[in-house]
Amino acid sequence: MPKPLFRGIMPAIPTPMQPDGAIDEARLTDFVHFLIREGASGIVPIGGTGEYTAQSASERQRVVATTVKAAAGRVPVVAGVLSTGYADAVDAGRAFTDVGADGLLVITPYYARGSQDGMRRYFASYARDVKNRVLAYDIPYRTGVGLTPQTIVALEADGAIVGMKACNTDVAHFNEVAAGVSADFALLSGEDGLFPTHMALGACGGIIASASLLPAYWVRMYELAAKGETGAAIAAQRRLLPVLDTIFSDVNPGPMKAMFRMAGADIGGVRLPLLDPDQAALRRIGETTEMMYAQGLIDRTALFS
Template identity: 40%
Template structure:
């Protein structure tokens, strides 16, 4: 499936593990729910999917189950969080063989490469793996921040067709949109300031919390795309306390707890992550009915 024109809300999904294996029925139930509620794509086995805690077989099984569930209706863009090309090539080929329509690839971490190093890295991936790529920039995790010029060059010289932008530097985000927004689809990765990214030209968002409130995010997107920024901000303000809570512990710890509370269990977080604290659980039990009511109103 073509992923060159991504827009709207692509949802990052958690990986349910049961007795050491991917819980395929839970994967498919959540994927079909998100499809029915307006997701324009699904992104399994990224950070939300606990990529670094999964075995190679679990990654393949998670991707295959997601692809089967959506049955070609929307693209499956699988995460690929690796420090170097060896793992990227090996894992990428297996993930693509499992049916992924594209790969969400982080900048390499630990080594902290130069800007040119990042460009050459993605060129090598583009030359080796037969698929389009979504660039995942997340300096908080990788230690690598890309300049607007680098993103522009990547859009011009590689198979990158979109970007999940998670840089907290708002000025840089604006420069990236100006430099590369006509070359690749810039998707916000920052739930907290999403209406502002839409106003600046983002095509949509790639979020984890849309597992819980997909209709809210769809409506905010519609308002932003219609240049009704004030209304988008007003609706967004109603979910900001929930966003603070859903990321109050390392993602996807609160997300998995919330899904279990809502009757869509996705297992517990995997080591080295722990289950949600009692305080977080209690706050979720208190806040989720309000989010469900807001969803139902849209």
């Protein structure tokens, strides 16, 4: 049975920033080395967690280029494309392809939201114009529009997409997608809280935000789920619930960047319109970080070392 190129744990990474808000390429390089050393199967820069919409086109290309250079072919790099306009999305995809991205995570068009037929044509046209592997990014609770299982299956049949990041809490929807796509389709969970369930239903891995902070733990969870040890994988995921509740207590990646800082790996703050956590939030983040130390989830000397 063929295996998708994109599989396993692929962290959706926050973009490291310098104190003045500029992209910290040196820190990003260290970050990529750390994730690969900890077992990540791929790296996904400049998605929502990477603050795509807060960066200029040239900054995004630099982030992708730096990630590709640091990965050095050891794992695939899938760059996020969160532009809503078709021309801008094509320009971004071509720019990321030019600097070596192995694939593109392309969000469904939002604001000007198309019909299912419109989105099918959008992705088909995009794949023709950009000429790279395309994964659909389906996140209806952010975009206000979602791909139906029938559209996803049709997009694979069209040759328009090779996989998808499924950020949809509708388990029945995910199950129908899994039943309809082929074995070499990269069906990737995008829900940190549903990952073991998605694996049991047919996912081949996940693009997971919190795996940026805890890559080795997520890799172990993936290995349990991939072996069919669903109960053990669910137990491992439940151990992370306080961490996930804290990370997603405000718009990602603000709390997670603060948690990195408290864990000894400062990757800077967030850009407007997002705000860094206030004092009350920082207390909660600090308590969760200390809990992670106490439970052995992270080591005070491990991050980026």
